[in-house]
Amino acid sequence: MNQLDHPQAIRDLVRPDQVHKQLYLSEQLFDLEQRHFFGNTWNYAGHASQIPQAGDYITFDLAGQPLLVLRDHEGAVRVFFNRCAHKGAQLFTSESGNTGGRFLRCPYHAWTYRMDGSLLAYPLKAGYECSGLAGSEASHGLVPVPGLQVYRDFIFVRLSRGGIAFDDYFGxxxxxxxxxxxxxxxxxxxxxxxxxxxxxxxxxxxxxxxxxxxxxxxxxxxxxxxxxxxxxxxxxxxxxxxxxxxxxxxxxxxxxxxxxxxxxxxxxxxxxxxxxxxxxxxxxxxxxxxxxxxxxxxxxxxxxxxxxxxxxxxxxxxxxxxxxxxxxxxxxxxxxxxxxxxxxxxxxxxxxxxxxxxxxxxxxxxxxxxxxxxxxxxxxxxxxxxxxxxxxxxxxxxxxxxxxxxxxxxxxxxxxxxxxxxxxxxxxxxxxxxxxxxxx
Ligand code: FES
Ligand SMILES: [Fe+2]
Structure with missing residues (x-):
């Protein structure tokens, strides 16, 4: 644990009328911010007009997390952590594009996913029988971001599982x-x-x-x-x-x-x-x-x-x-x-x-x-x-x-x-x- 990693240390850095210079200079604090502050707030992901067609996607990093914003075939916007469920390769590395079909395919070992992120297929299936894959996290497919809200085409995400609801946050x-x-x-x-x-x-x-x-x-x-x-x-x-x-x-x-x-x-x-x-x-x-x-x-x-x-x-x-x-x-x-x-x-x-x-x-x-x-x-x-x-x-x-x-x-x-x-x-x-x- 570093010396700033507890709530009172954070409170001590902000007075009602001034703030400590550590807020701008400390690498430790930046790491804590990435995890806690940016995890816990609602942040802008992009605009729905950037992904007008089914299969359109954009990628970006938020607080060190690579994210994938996708338009599915029902027209809904979905946001996943851009990490293959197999061994972590990013599903897409270009800034924007189209999936080219109804499925997402990882460029590494060709695991494929439905637009809702669920795992559809993977090569050499027989080799996975009785392997334990079915009960593992990998079998759940792509992980959606915990918080997603599209407000009048402005797409926002919250990375943490719990936390303030979108309407309460922006009011x-x-x-x-x-x-x-x-x-x-x-x-x-x-x-x-x-x-x-x-x-x-x-x-x-x-x-x-x-x-x-x-x-x-x-x-x-x-x-x-x-x-x-x-x-x-x-x-x-x-x-x-x-x-x-x-x-x-x-x-x-x-x-x-x-x-x-x-x-x-x-x-x-x-x-x-x-x-x-x-x-x-x-x-x-x-x-x-x-x-x-x-x-x-x-x-x-x-x-x-x-x-x-x-x-x-x-x-x-x-x-x-x-x-x-x-x-x-x-x-x-x-x-x-x-x-x-x-x-x-x-x-x-x-x-x-x-x-x-x-x-x-x-x-x-x-x-x-x-x-x-x-x-x-x-x-x-x-x-x-x-x-x-x-x-x-x-x-x-x-x-x-x-x-x-x-x-x-x-x-x-x-x-x-x-x-x-x-x-x-x-x-x-x-x-x-x-x-x-x-x-x-
Ligand atoms: S890392 Fe994606 S299929 Fe292996
Ligand atoms: Fe200015």
């Missing part, structure tokens, strides 16, 4: 997904344009904190905004801004703007920043889109959907949504100081083509490793990862707009600049870490 945060899906007059989103995948050399928590930190753009993105301002000098007054300029300039807003945009914390680490307005609120109208949405949803709901353009909605700990450019980011921790960030874009079915272009443009401008924006953020995350190794203070300050009664209020509106949204992440982190430990 009101499900409305952030509703907001994205309801932007489609036909209620359908489709992943398009591939994925931007970026490995950053820092702990995953820096990235997730920064999504909830609208105090940083004023300094971190100042140079990008200045460059956009210098380039955008319209020769004729009232010339409509190009999409890239429309997207970059709001990063230059002042502290007052970000303070006033509002934030909201929810139980279990979830949050919305930009509850009143955000850097996405000023994007231009898209032709008849608002009218089409009204026809589909009714006037009131259409107005609600379009008015809500949060800067970020965090479905803690693996997913961040941007409901106006219709993009998402997925956070995949790989090592204590290595994290993969994925940016995916949606076609909002039935909406103008320009909405997809907006999503793709935003991803390129703000999330791509070659972007105007992300490289400045990543520089700071990697700098934090190095800076915290110093013998300076052991604690990371999260005091901005803290008050002592805050921990008793798990469901609260706050200002856009409060670090409450980040403190809220750590209250959930302690909870799911220690509950995961207790349940083993």
């Amino acid at each position: 009101p945060m499900r409305s952030a997904i509703d907001n994205m899906v309801d932007r489609s007059p036909s209620g359908e989103l489709r992943v398009e344009g591939g994925v931007l995948r970026n490995t950053i050399h820092c702990n995953w928590k820096f990235y997730l904190e920064n999504i909830n930190d609208p105090v940083h753009p004023v300094t971190v993105h100042e140079s990008a905004v200045r460059a956009a301002q210098a380039v955008w000098q319209p020769a004729v007054a009232d010339t409509p801004q190009p999409m890239s300029v429309e997207q970059i300039l709001p990063f230059g807003a002042k502290y007052e703007f970000f303070h006033g945009m509002g934030g909201q914390v929810y139980p279990n680490g979830h949050s919305v920043s930009g509850t009143h307005f955000s850097i996405h609120s000023g994007y231009g109208e898209l032709g008849d889109y608002a009218r089409d949405l009204e026809a589909a949803l009714g006037q009131e709901r259409a107005r609600q959907v379009l008015e809500q353009s949060p800067q970020n909605a965090v479905l803690y700990p693996s997913l961040a949504l941007k409901g106006s450019p219709q993009t998402i980011r997925v956070i995949r921790p790989v090592a204590v100081d290595r994290t993969v960030i994925e940016a995916w874009n949606f076609r909002t079915v039935g909406a103008p083509e320009l909405l997809l272009e907006r999503a793709l443009a935003y991803s390129r401008l703000a999330f791509s490793p070659m972007s105007f924006v992300a490289h400045d953020d990543v520089h700071l995350f990697e700098s934090q990862q190095r800076g915290l190794r110093s013998r300076g203070s052991d604690w990371v300050s999260l005091h901005r707009e803290f008050s002592a009664d805050e921990p008793d209020q798990p469901n609260q509106a706050t200002s856009g600049t409060s670090e409450w949204l980040i403190r809220n992440q750590y209250r959930a982190w302690v909870r799911f870490m220690t509950e995961g430990m207790a349940s083993e």
Whole structure:
């Protein structure tokens, strides 16, 4: 047992207003997180539109566990540990594909499985008679993940057997997904344009904190905004801004703007920043889109959907949504100081083509490793990862707009600049870490 492997040691690392640097630096803690925290929370697996046909699959790793997400012939989504019941080979190693039939066949010794994971056949059957295989774990076939929920085509999994139910875990945060899906007059989103995948050399928590930190753009993105301002000098007054300029300039807003945009914390680490307005609120109208949405949803709901353009909605700990450019980011921790960030874009079915272009443009401008924006953020995350190794203070300050009664209020509106949204992440982190430990 290592010294951090008990609940009190975990609790000691998180104070109401600051967290210990071990959270970002300790390999032992990262291993414990993989097992307890990521086992015990609901994490994003993918979108159903990535596997539209029977037999379509995607593979990915969650908390060190290789997983296989599959569409069966009844149209249901299934998620298995990607491990052959025989000797552990992965059923598929490519990122996506199709099974090519009604069965899954292991590429090693050709054991085959039905779409529900049960073992169908294996070569040299006679040699297994009276061998004990029938009573062994191998005979049960592929192992499904214990928790699986598809919410409006967003696929989530929980790796632990026990634990919180999906609806209790996300609660009101499900409305952030509703907001994205309801932007489609036909209620359908489709992943398009591939994925931007970026490995950053820092702990995953820096990235997730920064999504909830609208105090940083004023300094971190100042140079990008200045460059956009210098380039955008319209020769004729009232010339409509190009999409890239429309997207970059709001990063230059002042502290007052970000303070006033509002934030909201929810139980279990979830949050919305930009509850009143955000850097996405000023994007231009898209032709008849608002009218089409009204026809589909009714006037009131259409107005609600379009008015809500949060800067970020965090479905803690693996997913961040941007409901106006219709993009998402997925956070995949790989090592204590290595994290993969994925940016995916949606076609909002039935909406103008320009909405997809907006999503793709935003991803390129703000999330791509070659972007105007992300490289400045990543520089700071990697700098934090190095800076915290110093013998300076052991604690990371999260005091901005803290008050002592805050921990008793798990469901609260706050200002856009409060670090409450980040403190809220750590209250959930302690909870799911220690509950995961207790349940083993
Ligand atoms: S490891 Fe899959 S059949 Fe042997
Ligand atoms: Fe940033």
